[in-house]
Amino acid sequence: MLSKTASTLYWMSRYVERAENTARILDVAYRMSLLTKDSDLQDQEWFAPLNITGTLFPFSGRHSIVCAKEVLHFMALDPDNPSSIYNCARKARENARAVRGTITSEMWEVLNSTWLEMQNMDEDRLYARGISTFFEWVKERSHLYRGVTFGTIRRDEAFQFHRMGTYMERADNTARMLDVKYHVLLPSVKDVGGAVDYYQWSAVLRSVSAYESYRKVYRDTVTPVRIAELLILRMDIPRSLHFCMHDVYEILCAVQNRSSAEATRQAGEIYAALQFGRIENIFHTGLHEYLTDFLESTDRLGEEINQSFFAPELVVPAKSPASVTSQTQK
Amino acid sequence: MALKPFYDEMYAADGSVRPQYQAFADWLENTPPEKIAQNRQAADLLFHRVGITFAVYGETSGTERLIPFDIVPHIIPGKKWEEVSRGLKQRVAALNFFLHDVYHEQNILKAGKVPADKVIENSQFRPEMMHIDVPGGIYAHVAGIDLVKDSDGEYYVLEDNLRTPSGVSYLLENRKMMMRLFPELFGVQNIRPVDHYPDLLLETLRNAAPVGVDNPTIVLMTPGHFNSAYFEHAFLAQQMGIELVEGVDLFIKDNTVFMRTTQGPQKVDVIYRRIDDDFIDPLAFRADSMLGVPGLMNAYRAGRVTLANAVGTGIADDKSLYPYVPEMIRFYLGEEPILNNVHTWQLSKKEDLDYVMANIADLVIKEAQGSGGYGMLVGPTSTKDERERYRQRVLDAPERFIAQPTLSLSTCPTFTEKGLAPRHIDLRPYVLSGKTVNFVPGGLTRVALREGSLVVNSSQGGGVKDTWIVD
Numbered sequence: 001m002l003s004k005t006a007s008t009l010y011w012m013s014r015y016v017e018r019a020e021n022t023a024r025i026l027d028v029a030y031r032m033s034l035l036t037k038d039s040d041l042q043d044q045e046w047f048a049p050l051n052i053t054g055t056l057f058p059f060s061g062r063h064s065i066v067c068a069k070e071v072l073h074f075m076a077l078d079p080d081n082p083s084s085i086y087n088c089a090r091k092a093r094e095n096a097r098a099v100r101g102t103i104t105s106e107m108w109e110v111l112n113s114t115w116l117e118m119q120n121m122d123e124d125r126l127y128a129r130g131i132s133t134f135f136e137w138v139k140e141r142s143h144l145y146r147g148v149t150f151g152t153i154r155r156d157e158a159f160q161f162h163r164m165g166t167y168m169e170r171a172d173n174t175a176r177m178l179d180v181k182y183h184v185l186l187p188s189v190k191d192v193g194g195a196v197d198y199y200q201w202s203a204v205l206r207s208v209s210a211y212e213s214y215r216k217v218y219r220d221t222v223t224p225v226r227i228a229e230l231l232i233l234r235m236d237i238p239r240s241l242h243f244c245m246h247d248v249y250e251i252l253c254a255v256q257n258r259s260s261a262e263a264t265r266q267a268g269e270i271y272a273a274l275q276f277g278r279i280e281n282i283f284h285t286g287l288h289e290y291l292t293d294f295l296e297s298t299d300r301l302g303e304e305i306n307q308s309f310f311a312p313e314l315v316v317p318a319k320s321p322a323s324v325t326s327q328t329q330k
Numbered sequence: 331m332a333l334k335p336f337y338d339e340m341y342a343a344d345g346s347v348r349p350q351y352q353a354f355a356d357w358l359e360n361t362p363p364e365k366i367a368q369n370r371q372a373a374d375l376l377f378h379r380v381g382i383t384f385a386v387y388g389e390t391s392g393t394e395r396l397i398p399f400d401i402v403p404h405i406i407p408g409k410k411w412e413e414v415s416r417g418l419k420q421r422v423a424a425l426n427f428f429l430h431d432v433y434h435e436q437n438i439l440k441a442g443k444v445p446a447d448k449v450i451e452n453s454q455f456r457p458e459m460m461h462i463d464v465p466g467g468i469y470a471h472v473a474g475i476d477l478v479k480d481s482d483g484e485y486y487v488l489e490d491n492l493r494t495p496s497g498v499s500y501l502l503e504n505r506k507m508m509m510r511l512f513p514e515l516f517g518v519q520n521i522r523p524v525d526h527y528p529d530l531l532l533e534t535l536r537n538a539a540p541v542g543v544d545n546p547t548i549v550l551m552t553p554g555h556f557n558s559a560y561f562e563h564a565f566l567a568q569q570m571g572i573e574l575v576e577g578v579d580l581f582i583k584d585n586t587v588f589m590r591t592t593q594g595p596q597k598v599d600v601i602y603r604r605i606d607d608d609f610i611d612p613l614a615f616r617a618d619s620m621l622g623v624p625g626l627m628n629a630y631r632a633g634r635v636t637l638a639n640a641v642g643t644g645i646a647d648d649k650s651l652y653p654y655v656p657e658m659i660r661f662y663l664g665e666e667p668i669l670n671n672v673h674t675w676q677l678s679k680k681e682d683l684d685y686v687m688a689n690i691a692d693l694v695i696k697e698a699q700g701s702g703g704y705g706m707l708v709g710p711t712s713t714k715d716e717r718e719r720y721r722q723r724v725l726d727a728p729e730r731f732i733a734q735p736t737l738s739l740s741t742c743p744t745f746t747e748k749g750l751a752p753r754h755i756d757l758r759p760y761v762l763s764g765k766t767v768n769f770v771p772g773g774l775t776r777v778a779l780r781e782g783s784l785v786v787n788s789s790q791g792g793g794v795k796d797t798w799i800v801d
Contacts, residue, residue: 002579003590098555100564101574105380113379157592257593309592 005099006161007310011329012095012103013165016111019088020142021173023135025049026075028180028207030131033068035199046071052176055083072131073123082328085138089118091329104152107145114141157255164251164305171244171298175291177207178231181224182288201227208239228287229279241294242274248301260308266301270294337483337740338752339404350407350800353519357512366401369511370745373399376507398793399504400744401511404755404775408522408801411771414477414485414759417668418769420659422473422761425490425646427662429469432645433459443661444654452651454644454699456607458614462631464640465538466765471602471638472531473761474498477669477773479740486670486737488756490655492639492647494604497794498760499562501774502527502569504796522771522799527760528569530768531602535570537764538636539599546599549573549589551580553605553621563604572602582625585632600636607641649698649732650676672737678729686733687724690717694784695724695733708784710736739784742795744777754778756786757797772797 026049033045046066050056055074058081063070078084093115096108126134146166153159181200201222205211210230217234218226232241249267256264282290335343340351347355358366377396406414431438432449433456439446449455474495476488505524509516532548539546552563554576567574579589580598588595603610609619614627629635645651653674656667675682675693686693689709696706707720724731741752759773775795776786786792 001592002573002575003592004576004579005573006592094555097560097564100561101550101567109379116378161592255592 001102001157001161003310005102006157007306007329008095008099009102009158009161010165010168010305010310012092012099012111013162014169014329015088015092015095016142016145017166017169018083018173019085019092020139021170021177022049022053022075022083022085022088023138024207025052025173025177025180026072027132027135028177028203029071030068030135031203031206032200035196043067048180049075052180053083055081072126076126076134077121077123086118086121089115095329099158102158104148106148106152110141110145110148114145160251160255161309164248164255167244167247167251168298168302168305170239171241171248172295174208174231174239174241174244175294175298177204178228179288179291180204182291198222205230210237210239213237224287225279225283228282232282233274233277233279235275242271245271245274245298252305255309257308260305263301263304263308266297266304270297270301335481336738336752336754337479337481339479339740339742339755340402341743350405353800354403354405354515357515357518370401373401373507373511376510377503380503397500398779399507400753400777400779400793400795401508402743402745402750403508403796403798404742404757404772405798405800406772408799411799413668415769415771417485418475418759418761419767420663420665420668421475421487421490421655422470422763422767424655424659424662425473425492426467426469426763428658429640429643429646430467431662433642434461438658438661441661443657444651448650448654449645452645452648454642454648456642456645458627458631459640459642463633465540465636468538468763469640470643470646471534471538471640471763473763474758474773475669475761477757477759478737481738481740483740484670486672487655488672488737489649489652490647491758492643493606494639495758495760496559496562496604497758497774497776498527499565500794501760501770501772501797502565504774504794508796520801522801524770524772527770528566530762530770531566532570532572534762534764534768535600535602535638538638540633540636543599547597548600548602549575549580549598551575551577551601551603551605551610553609557604559604566602577605577619577621577623580623580626582623582629585625585629585634587623587626587629587635598635600638602638607644610637610641649674649696650678650729652732672734675733677724677731677733682733683724683728687721690721692736693733694736695720695731698730698732706785708736711782711784736784739778739786742775742777744779744793744795746779746781751781753781754784754786755795771799 029045029049032048043066046068047056049071050059050066053075059066059071059074062080063074074081074084076085079086081087089111093111096103096111100108121134129137149162153162181204201224202211205214205222205227208231214222214227214230217230220226230237230240234240235242235246237243245267249264249271252260252264252267340348340355342348374396377399428438428444436446436449438444439449470492472495474491474497476491477485478488479485502525515521535548536546548570549572550563550567550570552560552574554560557563564574573579573589575589581588581590581595583595587598587601589598605621608616610622611624611626612619612622613624615622626635626637627641630637630641653671653676656671659665659667675686677683677686677695686695690707691709691712693709694706695709707716709717712720739754739756742755743750744753746753755775755777757773757775759769762768775797777793777795778784778786779791779793783791
């Protein structure tokens with residue numbers, strides 16, 4: 001398969017996944033902001049999505065205050081924010097257009113009609129339809145796209161690079177979402193372990209559709225350590241870091257070429273640490289520190305994948321630290 | 331000069347329905363208008379969703395537009411089509427012989443049948459191709475021959491397209507759409523199928539492989555997704571199951587073409603290129619081309635890769651050589667032309683120039699190397715001001731122009747805002763030349779949607795129709 005086609009497929013699926021996860025992040029922030037009546041604190045909640053996605057800096061360059069309306073617009077609809085849902089839908093569709101000959105027509109039609117509908121979306125409509133309805137729609141389009149992809153695409157290299165993009169992006173996004181609690185301030189220290197704390201952690205679970213799984217796995221109350229264990233170390237949770245990196249490693253073994261040994265090794269190293277890791281050690285290091293490390297190592301892996309499959313002849317410029325911004329297509 | 335009465339494809343002069351349209355006319359009468367309106371809307375939605383669009387030059391880059399689709403088909407009786415197809419085979423065969431000849435012995439120039447200076451001094455003539463042998467002697471693997479029907483009901487060749495003719499994807503999609511929306515129409519009559527075109531094209535390209543290559547790797551080369559025909563490039567690549575590549579995906583080593591793949595370099599044998607000669611190799615042609623592959627021309631001249639169409643085919647479809655095509659048919663095949671040529675005045679000739687300038691309001695004047703309906707003057711529908719400005723352009727460089735009588739392009743009923751109304755159409759069959767000459771029955775019917783307009787190009791507000799050959 002053409003290197004460029006592989007790269008386009010990889011980024012196409014990353015953008016779809018990113019759109020979905022951005023919707024999930026915003027949905028959590030929205031739900032959390034409903035938990036408090038204090039309007040200053042409400043606005044505080046909206047720092048979180050910006051911090052998680054590494055877009056606080058570009059946002060604050062253009063907005064003097066952080067408030068629900070501004071953040072929602074910036075992250076959902078802003079054509080000038082490269083990682084807004086709007087732009088993810090656009091870039092997913094643009095990439096799909098470039099590989100129309102490789103993907104199935106059903107896959108193309110889903111991304112094309114999503115983009116056509118996205119173009120008709122503005123702030124008035126967003127609020128008229130209901131904010132959560134919009135997030136539901138984004139998630140549904142992503143689910144539809146995934147279903148159509150799995151139901152129609154041939155199990156060849158194209159499928160593998162497509163999956164690789166999905167899991168690389170999802171691992172990154174889950175780690176960021178899990179880090180949300182680091183960025184969200186509790187009203188005061190005495191609230192730790194209190195009702196607000198509890199709801200915030202539940203919201204994290206719900207944001208990755210893992211609330212029911214948690215109940216089934218632990219049959220017990222919601223605690224931060226178990227949530228982290230579920231979303232980092234459990235192999236049977238489809239949005240956990242372990243699950244995602246297992247698949248990335250497996251895919252890299254399947255598509256290996258003469259220059260991809262280092263990428264496979266890095267993926268294997270990350271995967272092994274997740275497979276044999278213990279949650280106590282992670283908390284001992286500090287959850288935030290652990291997640292930051294993880295993001296940095298997957299970012300390096302992303303570069304390695306780029307080098308060995310997509311642009312072997314290009315020199316890749318130095319990148320900013322993983323914790324600041326998401327990777328973007330070159 | 332008043333325009334001659336138009337030939338209508340569906341209705342005879344006395345208002346009766348022509349036999350080939352009878353089944354359609356019955357259907358039209360018995361189908362509730364609401365159902366037709368509903369299906370026309372459905373067609374629009376489907377084309378949008380499937381994303382069958384073309385980019386428009388001169389507008390913001392990336393602007394995509396839907397090509398308007400009309401549901402009234404252009405129907406041609408099978409018997410008439412047989413005659414047309416014989417004419418197409420004959421014409422394309424002669425054009426391929428001509429190309430081989432001008433890049434080898436130049437017998438036709440020596441015999442004085444085609445003026446040598448018109449060939450040698452033409453910018454479309456590629457000296458790089460002299461004495462290069464291309465597989466099977468085929469230069470124009472894919473040719474689009476534009477046909478129109480004049481008021482006499484006879485077909486005329488308006489122009490030949492031997493470089494990178496486009497539009498065949500619409501032909502295929504139009505048929506798919508008609509079968510999806512109006513399946514009942516296909517049950518009551520025998521309409522010849524067209525959907526095997528990608529198979530025929532693939533077969534043609536396989537046959538064009540360099541000598542000794544048994545199982546060639548074929549790619550389709552596109553200028554990229556901002557090109558107006560990008561949809562078609564992606565569509566054909568997908569239909570044929572071949573890679574869609576851009577210049578950056580290819581490189582040359584030891585006169586061999588490779589594509590960059592995830593598993594390392596892979597050798598390429600045949601390139602179906604949808605990119606003009608000027609841009610394919612910055613080392614051989616335009617040095618500023620970012621779209622091409624440095625060294626491709628050398629690999630091609632060494633016979634290591636086939637380009638389809640060949641480099642230099644532009645010399646045979648240049649409008650200044652168009653008047654000599656009937657002569658080419660006689661010279662190479664010893665036959666009389668089956669398809670008519672339109673009478674053409676060559677403005678490089680003094681007496682032709684004088685005549686055209688005196689009758690500018692009645693004629694169509696075109697640039698010899700223009701395409702896409704850009705930069706032409708349609709005398710009878712132009713304003714005095716337009717004519718005077720055009721006259722000045724012609725007088726500045728008469729050799730760059732040709733003139734033809736204003737043909738009364740035939741009309742076909744078409745849905746407009748005011749209901750069904752006659753609109754002018756033309757027909758572009760796609761002729762594939764390999765070991766044998768192949769095509770799918772019919773071609774792409776283009777329709778000028780503006781009332782009275784004779785310009786059918788999609789870039790100029792034209793639409794498309796399905797074309798039926800019925801038996």
